[in-house]
Amino acid sequence: MxxxxxxxxxxxxxxxxxxxxxxxxxxxxxxxxxxxxxxxxxxxxxxxxxxxxxxxxxxxxxxxxxxxxxxxxxxxxxxxxxxxxxxxxxxxxxxxxxxxxxxxxxxxxxxQYESVTVLGIELPAVRMFVETRWNAVSSPVRYSMVPMIHGTVMVTLIATAVAAPLGVSAALFLSEIAPATVRELVKPGVEILAGIPSIVYGFIGFTILSPWASDQFDILGQGTYLFVGIVVGLMALPTVVSVAEDALSSVPESMKSGSLAMGTTDWQTMTSITLPAAFSGVSAAVLLGVGRAIGETMAATVMLRGVPRLTEPLYNAFYGQETLTSLIARNYGEADGLQLSALFAAGVILFVTVLFLSVGSQYIEARMRSKLGGEH
Structure with a gap:
């Protein structure tokens, strides 16, 4: 015993x-x-x-x-x-x-250079997020990240507004509506879009969208946050579609069949059962798409002006100056000293932001699996 x-x-x-x-x-x-x-x-x-x-x-x-x-x-x-x-x-x-x-x-x-002393306590990097001037040439030298953060937020919001509804709708169509033959053709076609180099998207945006926007909206020069966000949103679309479709397909068939047996229509079942059950996975798909939008480099570098300053007014999406990624791509070849360190600081901001988004998406996806799998 x-x-x-x-x-x-x-x-x-x-x-x-x-x-x-x-x-x-x-x-x-x-x-x-x-x-x-x-x-x-x-x-x-x-x-x-x-x-x-x-x-x-x-x-x-x-x-x-x-x-x-x-x-x-x-x-x-x-x-x-x-x-x-x-x-x-x-x-x-x-x-x-x-x-x-x-x-x-x-x-x-x-x-350390952009630190501020408050009550005898040195606070590092405060000036980078308080001032709005980037000046790497003349004295006094300043390396503010505010204009680039503003540009990154503008592009990301517009890209999310494009990729989220289109991606979720396409995923819902592929998972619940499309016949098997259509699904086998369309899903690989959507995923192929992820393999197109970002410079190709940026070149198309620079040669087609930017000149058209300049003519239609009487914009001086090329580069607008609006059309950069649209291009980046299309680039993030395959990620959103693929992950969201997997999340929707993981909803147990018994839940859908039970809803239909109660007399609901296919549309009511999708909106009241499938989407709520897979909401965590769909949210994770959108967050991954947002992470792709934040980290996009070449499309923003090709299409934007490359001027590190804020737009006036701040919500003006018809002008585009600079993002964190385009700042690094445009200046790394000739930067040295503090300017090179400032580019690494921009990389730190991007790294931390994307890290939080990735961890958040993984947490949300884990909650979805636990919810649908009956694990606690």
Whole structure:
């Protein structure tokens, strides 16, 4: 009885189960396989440290890792595959962390330069979000992000207004209305739009939409937030359609059938059952589309004027100056010193914004799966 109780307690403890499985894996492997795995791990760690220290001997441990992995794949394939999979996962996480740390470190000088002292306390980067002047040439030098943030918000709002209703409507059509043959043709066609390079969209907008807007609205020069937002919204459309369609298709068929059995029409079922049930997933699709709109570079760079200042009035969408992404793309080649640090600061703002949107979309999507799957 005591042994049975202890066994039950062990099985109910996830940590003990994990340790037990790891012990079983080690026991199942022969000593030669464990030596190969250890050499691979140590060699890869040494290569990573050599990369961080910019050592000229980094190639030696990396070559040892490659040779050992090749030998392990021939003689101990299962353990080698596990180590390679773990190594790639850890490498991905480390690369993301290194990129994050790097852009934050590079942005520190301009954060310090644009700091403000209040009551004896130095507040970094405050001037970047209080003043509205970007002047990287004449004294006093100022690096305000307000005009670029304003431009990014304008483009994102317009792109969302284009991509959200069109994308959700198209997803609803593909999921609930379209015949199977139409769905098989239309959905791949929509997803192909995501493969078109953004510079192509920007070039079409620059050569067709911008001249037409200049003629129709008597605009001096080219570049308007309105048409940049429309182009970026069309670019984000495949993302919204694909994710929203998956969310709508994941709604259990029993919920739809039950609604129809109660005498509702197809349209009533879609609006009262399907859309509310998949609302979290549809919201996640829109957020992912917004993230694409915020991070769009080439279309905005090609179509906008490239003047880092606010439009007058602020809600004027028929003029376009600069966004955070176009600022980086237009100036990185000739920037140095504080100006280069300011471009990294713009990257930090974009990184943090898109990170919050991505985490929010993942959270919303997880809630949808939990709701529909009955998990708590």
């Amino acid at each position: 005591v042994q049975s109780t202890n066994q039950t307690d062990t099985e109910s403890d996830p940590v003990q189960r994990l340790v037990g499985r790891a012990r079983d894996v080690v026991d199942d492997e022969d000593p030669a396989a464990l030596v190969v795995g250890t050499v691979m791990s140590v060699a890869l760690l040494a290569a990573f440290l050599g990369f961080l220290t910019v050592s000229s001997y980094t190639v030696l441990p990396f070559a040892l890792f490659v040779v050992t992995a090749g030998y392990g794949w021939l003689r101990h394939q299962e353990l080698t595959a596990k180590i390679l999979a773990l190594s790639m996962t850890v490498s991905t996480i480390l690369i993301l962390l290194l990129i994050t740390v790097f852009i934050f470190i590079e942005a520190v000088p301009v954060f």
